[in-house]
Amino acid sequence: MSSANHRTGLSTRAIHAGRDVDDPGAPVVPPIVQSATFMGGGHRADEILYTRYGNNPLQLSVGEKLASLEGAPAALVLGSGMAAIAMTLLSLTRTGDHIVAASHLYGATRALLENELPRRGVQTTFVDPSEGRNWRRALRKKTRLFYLEAPTNPTLRLFDPRPVSKLAHDRGLPLVMDATFATPVNFRARELGVDVVLHSATKYLGGHSDLIAGAVVGDRALVEEIGSTARLYGPAADPHMVWLLDRGLRTLGVRMERHNRNALALAEFLEAHPRVKSVSYPGLPSHPDHDLAREIFPGFGGMLSFVARGGGRGADQVMQSLELARVAPSLGGVETLVSQPRYTSHAGMTRDARAALGIPDGFIRVSVGIEDVDDLIADFDRALRG
Numbered sequence: 001m002s003s004a005n006h007r008t009g010l011s012t013r014a015i016h017a018g019r020d021v022d023d024p025g026a027p028v029v030p031p032i033v034q035s036a037t038f039m040g041g042g043h044r045a046d047e048i049l050y051t052r053y054g055n056n057p058l059q060l061s062v063g064e065k066l067a068s069l070e071g072a073p074a075a076l077v078l079g080s081g082m083a084a085i086a087m088t089l090l091s092l093t094r095t096g097d098h099i100v101a102a103s104h105l106y107g108a109t110r111a112l113l114e115n116e117l118p119r120r121g122v123q124t125t126f127v128d129p130s131e132g133r134n135w136r137r138a139l140r141k142k143t144r145l146f147y148l149e150a151p152t153n154p155t156l157r158l159f160d161p162r163p164v165s166k167l168a169h170d171r172g173l174p175l176v177m178d179a180t181f182a183t184p185v186n187f188r189a190r191e192l193g194v195d196v197v198l199h200s201a202t203k204y205l206g207g208h209s210d211l212i213a214g215a216v217v218g219d220r221a222l223v224e225e226i227g228s229t230a231r232l233y234g235p236a237a238d239p240h241m242v243w244l245l246d247r248g249l250r251t252l253g254v255r256m257e258r259h260n261r262n263a264l265a266l267a268e269f270l271e272a273h274p275r276v277k278s279v280s281y282p283g284l285p286s287h288p289d290h291d292l293a294r295e296i297f298p299g300f301g302g303m304l305s306f307v308a309r310g311g312g313r314g315a316d317q318v319m320q321s322l323e324l325a326r327v328a329p330s331l332g333g334v335e336t337l338v339s340q341p342r343y344t345s346h347a348g349m350t351r352d353a354r355a356a357l358g359i360p361d362g363f364i365r366v367s368v369g370i371e372d373v374d375d376l377i378a379d380f381d382r383a384l385r386g
């Protein structure tokens with residue numbers, strides 16, 4: 001047990017949860033336990049400590065910290081966000097089963113559901129998540145779980161998990177949600193009825209664009225079952241990565257406050273800019289889900305998108321002219337990153353199909369970092385003016 005219990009604040013837990021060592025001479029910073037295996041425990045399988053099993057001491061303590069941050073009984077750290085998603089879906093389904101998932105999903109998650117799971121006899125119905133009745137209509141006898149993601153990439157739409165969770169729970173099904181963009185600082189998933197919270201910890205939880213990791217958070221029995229699947233498939237979290245993740249988590253609270261503040265300021269600036277057609281940021285009153293964001297998001301997040309005037313060529317020009325913001329995929333690090341979905345996540349679609357999703361040419365996604373916001377605003381202003 002740790003001295004940071006569920007009554008302490010989130011930043012306190014991000015620093016102290018999962019570790020309760022105060023012996024004289026003990027290191028203040030938890031050491032990297034860079035060992036594949038551990039002595040003893042040769043008699044019973046459940047006594048064996050082995051890093052692929054997820055019971056390396058640092059894996060366990062960071063798991064405890066992640067559980068504490070989400071206010072859940074248990075958590076598991078894995079080798080990537082996709083590992084967390086895949087192990088969860090494989091654990092909760094068998095051949096012949098069915099999943100109902102929101103149509104707005106991270107591309108690889110969509111591919112996993114659409115192309116990979118059917119090879120194992122598991123089918124998915126994708127629904128527009130904004131209407132409760134869509135979820136109800138898609139239900140089948142063999143439906144085993146509901147799957148949701150919010151805010152969505154790259155249009156930053158939000159969906160209320162509460163009605164979906166109620167419908168799921170009425171039928172004894174779990175609601176699984178990818179809350180990568182939101183983080184436990186900006187979104188209290190468990191309090192809103194989510195059973196299994198998934199994260200690409202590569203993003204905000206790690207926070208420095210220097211590691212690949214995933215997290216599964218939920219009730220102990222479910223997390224243990226997902227952990228058993230992970231033991232077989234093997235996407236374990238490397239001890240050094242877990243140490244970096246723990247280091248990143250300790251500043252999660254202050255980083256998120258700054259991401260939230262910088263993104264709101266940049267969004268307001270861009271919305272008033274003559275070279276910008278539109279801005280999508282849940283913190284702006286113009287966002288279609290602004291009221292919901294105010295209700296269920298303690299912070300509006302560090303992601304925003306905007307449409308530059310001049311279409312694709314205009315956006316290319318802006319991207320080339322930015323000096324501080326880096327052109328790169330991914331998100332959630334301390335540095336500002338920009339990307340155009342037409343070259344990255346949505347490259348496989350036609351221009352019209354993208355436009356129908358709210359991603360016209362000219363659309364730029366920004367992962368707003370924690371730089372001084374005046375410098376960021378000046379960078380975007382200069383790049384937009386060309």
Ligand SMILES: Cc1ncc(COP(=O)(O)O)c(C=O)c1O
Binds near residue numbers: 153201212
């Ligand atoms: C919302 C979301 N979920 C999951 C993932 C996958 O995470 P990872 O790259 O850590 O496997 C990503 C990656 O971009 C993501 O944006």
